[in-house]
Amino acid sequence: MEAAHARTPLRALESVCCLECGDIYSKPVAGGTVQKNPGCPECGYVGWIPLSLPAEPPVLVAARRRRRLARER
């Protein structure tokens, strides 16, 4: 039975900073897909760094970005 943990409650939007143009915009915290994470509203770039979370090691961000780019093609 999974009644105890029926669903992870949706958290609010988190503020992220576009790695391309530096624009700050909001995206769903639970976002992981292109649909939930449409990218920067200004330039459309999907690379970003979270403003509300502890900074990630740049290596991880770069690796994730590479994976996203590979998936798009």
Ligand SMILES: [Zn+2]
């Ligand atoms: Zn941008």
